[in-house]
Amino acid sequence: MVLSMSSWREYDRGETLFLQGETAQAIHIVTEGWVKLYRIAPNGGEAVVNVFAKGESFGEAVAFRGHAYPVSAEAVTTCEVMRIPSVALLEAMRKDPEIAVSVLASTFAHLHSLVSQLEQLKAQTGPQRVAEFLLELCEHEEGSCVVTLPYDKFLIAGRLGMKPESLSRSFAKLKNAGVHIKRNHAAIDDIERLREFSETDPVEAWHKAQ
Amino acid sequence: MVLSMSSWREYDRGETLFLQGETAQAIHIVTEGWVKLYRIAPNGGEAVVNVFAKGESFGEAVAFRGHAYPVSAEAVTTCEVMRIPSVALLEAMRKDPEIAVSVLASTFAHLHSLVSQLEQLKAQTGPQRVAEFLLELCEHEEGSCVVTLPYDKFLIAGRLGMKPESLSRSFAKLKNAGVHIKRNHAAIDDIERLREFSETDPVEAWHKAQ
DNA sequence: TGGACTAAATGACAATAATCAAGTTGCCTG
């Protein structure tokens, strides 16, 4: 039932899914590619709020009330997105409250991710945020590994609240924590060591980075 | 029904309502005073995520899944808090899906507030964030007004992602935008002018602040 | 193979915010 009312679309890189201020009438699920949520401040600055990958959904909380989107969405790669009209999901929710609970759970995940970002911005230095970003990409908890940077450095910088130049310098500092960047791959010598770097006091971290 | 299962408690200033990592079993509604939500980063830094006033609720999204709180909560003034066990609300939601929708709406409000904070941190300078904070306290859209700072400056600084000293200096810079601080009151000469300050380009704002 | 384009790194400098230290100010209490 829900599926029957859903539509499905492809977007090219750079294409806009919706703009902040538009009235929300559907929730979106990324089925392929990457979508970024960003916000333009009145002074013109862009803040990347989140980047969603395959399987993730966004816009739940907004759509239900027909509020205006607080953010804009843009495809950062060619991608496929499923669109579920909010009326369809609302109806489903009325029939099965379990659905309501799982929508809430998903919304909570977003809330949690925003809280994490706030913590990082307020309490960590640039290189520490980069370290944490890399750690989240790792699949293991220890040892060494090589991760692929999921999108270009310009976007990563935005996501971490810094300029591309600063990201570049952060990568340079992380060499002392055993991280080597080559193209869009990052080789991490020792995951534990990198985690320690991201968790130590900023002033200590500074000495280590020298 | 829901109310019959709820409890009600007073907290002294500085008392902890819950700590991050604890399992959530209830949502909280502030009926008097102020409660801050904060998060301690692994490196020891504290990030104030939000400060809630009378009438506001928090913890909805977490409680439903019995997840661990991502943040800690502490009373910043003496306050009264209502506690609704999540089982009670879950049951109510099953009976009346409308409740689910309104819980989602409230969760969305939090989500929106977090997005705003991210935007401010990523795209605005310190003084601009302070200006915006003051504007949110104003009840009018234009003209002049006097607002009362809702909590002490140490906490305001934390909420805005800066050190108390920086807040102090920001206030000093805002004198040029027609803001005068006296004790815990801020007199704003011209709301429009202050808004313009918070919305102009950082580099322009700098010239104006000289 | 050789441009031409783009992404990224680097250097020099300005600007913003943190840190440390020293004053204020107001308030409470004996």
Place this chain on the structure above:
DNA sequence: CAGGCAACTTGATTATTGTCATTTAGTCCA
């Protein structure tokens, strides 16, 4: 009213980040 405490302000210095300009490297395509 003096003394002491706590919150806040101010000053001097350092560190981090942003900005602008330039260089390097990689990729595409004829």
